Amino acid sequence: MKNVIVTFLLTAFAVVGLQAQVTGKWKTIDDETGKAKSIVEISEKDGKYYGKVIEILTDKKEAKCDKCPGADKGKPIKGLTIIKGLKKDGSEYSGGTITDPSSGKEYKCAIKLNGKDKLDVRGYVGIQALGRTQTWVRTN
Numbered sequence: 001m002k003n004v005i006v007t008f009l010l011t012a013f014a015v016v017g018l019q020a021q022v023t024g025k026w027k028t029i030d031d032e033t034g035k036a037k038s039i040v041e042i043s044e045k046d047g048k049y050y051g052k053v054i055e056i057l058t059d060k061k062e063a064k065c066d067k068c069p070g071a072d073k074g075k076p077i078k079g080l081t082i083i084k085g086l087k088k089d090g091s092e093y094s095g096g097t098i099t100d101p102s103s104g105k106e107y108k109c110a111i112k113l114n115g116k117d118k119l120d121v122r123g124y125v126g127i128q129a130l131g132r133t134q135t136w137v138r139t140n
Contacts, residue, residue, distance in 0.1 A: 020116035022049060022093055026136040027057070028121075039139060042083065049093055049111075051083030053101070067104025077101045083109060083121075098123045107131065 023044055028037045039055035056063065056078050063077045072080060085096035091112060098109035098121065107123035108131075114120045117138040124131025 020113050022111060022113060022119060025054070025139050026051075026119055027139045028136050029134060031132060031134045038077075040082065040136070047087065048096070049083065049086040049088075050081050051098075052081045053077055053079065063101070065099075065101045065104060068099060068101065069104060069106065072099065073104075083111075086111060 023042050025039055025041050028040055029035070030037050036057045038053050038057055040051045041054045042049055042051045044050075061078065065072050065075050065077055065080055067073075068075065068080075080099075080101060082099045082101060083096060084098075086093040086109060087095045089095070092110055093112070094108075094110040096109050097106050099106045100123065107125060108128075110122045110124075110128060112120050112122075114135065119136040119138070120133050121136055122128060122131050122133045
């Protein structure tokens with residue numbers, strides 16, 4: 001009986017360790033064109049999640065965020081942190097913002113894993129029902 005309990009606990013811990021995470025590299029897919037645009041790396045710092053553009057997949061590799069507000073104005077899109085301050089809330093991450101580098105607009109943001117290799121990223125104004133969702137794909 002003792003061996004059964006130990007085996008069960010080890011299996012349970014292994015499954016928890018293998019759960020999919022939002023951290024990592026994600027290929028962004030334009031929800032209007034269906035084309036890949038960039039690679040965003042999501043990381044965690046002090047319990048909050050951030051997403052930085054680490055690669056541009058279009059021919060505009062040197063593009064700058066000319067329409068971004070504040071300190072991000074004029075910065076290269078490659079290297080720009082576009083997701084800021086998300087917190088884990090159950091199976092969703094919310095409470096932060098996402099910036100659209102092409103328009104410079106900042107939206108409230110919520111992200112949720114859709115399986116282990118897809119991430120639903122929703123940008124919205126006010127309530128989530130008033131927004132758009134892109135599905136990003138995990139990449140190496």
